[in-house]
Amino acid sequence: xxxxADARTGFSLVxxxxxxxxxxxxxxxxxxxxxxxxxSQARRSAxxxxxxxxxxxxxxxxxxxxxxxxxxxxxxxxxPSDYALRAFAVFRGEQxxxxxxxxxxxxxxxxxxxxxxxxDPETPGSSPLNGWSAxxxxxxxxxxxHGLHFEPDxxxxxxxxxxxxxxxxxxxPRRGTRTGLSDTIQLRPSTxxxxxxxx
Numbered sequence: 001x002x003x004x005a006d007a008r009t010g011f012s013l014v015x016x017x018x019x020x021x022x023x024x025x026x027x028x029x030x031x032x033x034x035x036x037x038x039x040s041q042a043r044r045s046a047x048x049x050x051x052x053x054x055x056x057x058x059x060x061x062x063x064x065x066x067x068x069x070x071x072x073x074x075x076x077x078x079x080p081s082d083y084a085l086r087a088f089a090v091f092r093g094e095q096x097x098x099x100x101x102x103x104x105x106x107x108x109x110x111x112x113x114x115x116x117x118x119x120d121p122e123t124p125g126s127s128p129l130n131g132w133s134a135x136x137x138x139x140x141x142x143x144x145x146h147g148l149h150f151e152p153d154x155x156x157x158x159x160x161x162x163x164x165x166x167x168x169x170x171x172x173p174r175r176g177t178r179t180g181l182s183d184t185i186q187l188r189p190s191t192x193x194x195x196x197x198x199x
Contacts, residue, residue: 042114043169047183049111050088050165051194054148054185057090058192060107061150067093067157069104071134071147072119078136078143085119087112091134091147110137113167120166120182154192163187165194 011019054070061068069091073083088111091104113119133142148165149157156163165185184197 042117043167043181043183046113046117046167046169047185047196049113050167051185051196053088053090053108053111054165054187054194056108057148057150058154058194060090060092061152061192062154064092065152067152068107068150069093069145069147070150071145073110074144074146075121078141080138083110083112083137085121086117088119089134104134106134117167117169120168122164122166148187150192156187156189156192158189161189163189164197 057068057070060066071089071091072085073079073087075084079087089109090107092107094103094105096103134145135141136143148163151157163186165187167183169181169183185194186197187194
């Protein structure tokens with residue numbers, strides 16, 4: 001014989017509808033923030049990678065007593081569009097003879113910034129002020145690269161008193177307008193040390 005307690009073992013239709021309504025409200029509230037969180041994570045990852053590569057270039061110069069180059073793929077000049085102002089690598093300088101001109105040997109692969117993050121065109125090395133060549137990552141043909149030149153003592157070979165590396169990030173808010181954010185790394189020419197400038 002069934003008791004009244006046994007008859008009521010599930011959720012009623014009203015209770016199920018109430019739970020679904022609460023889940024829908026929570027989803028509608030949380031979902032718009034997900035792209036922003038992913039973009040913030042991409043920005044932070046890109047900034048960490050750039051900072052680490054600048055530190056690596058300086059440490060190569062110091063530890064091997066050789067010039068080193070932190071390089072950016074510039075716009076145009078044969079570079080694929082997904083590399084231009086979005087890819088960077090570290091090179092070390094080598095010489096066949098003591099009096100010969102140095103040539104650049106690639107130390108790291110080309111790292112590409114995440115979608116929505118690019119180097120500012122005014123970043124040192126992304127303008128054609130300093131030019132060297134490196135092989136195209138696809139064809140092997142020499143292409144112009146621009147970069148920050150670290151001397152064997154770790155200092156920077158630059159005319160700028162405060163070289164800045166800027167990363168610009170773009171995000172698409174809910175209303176369709178595009179907003180930009182910028183992160184800046186400053187380098188000290190005399191030592192080549194990098195520091196993040198707080199926003």
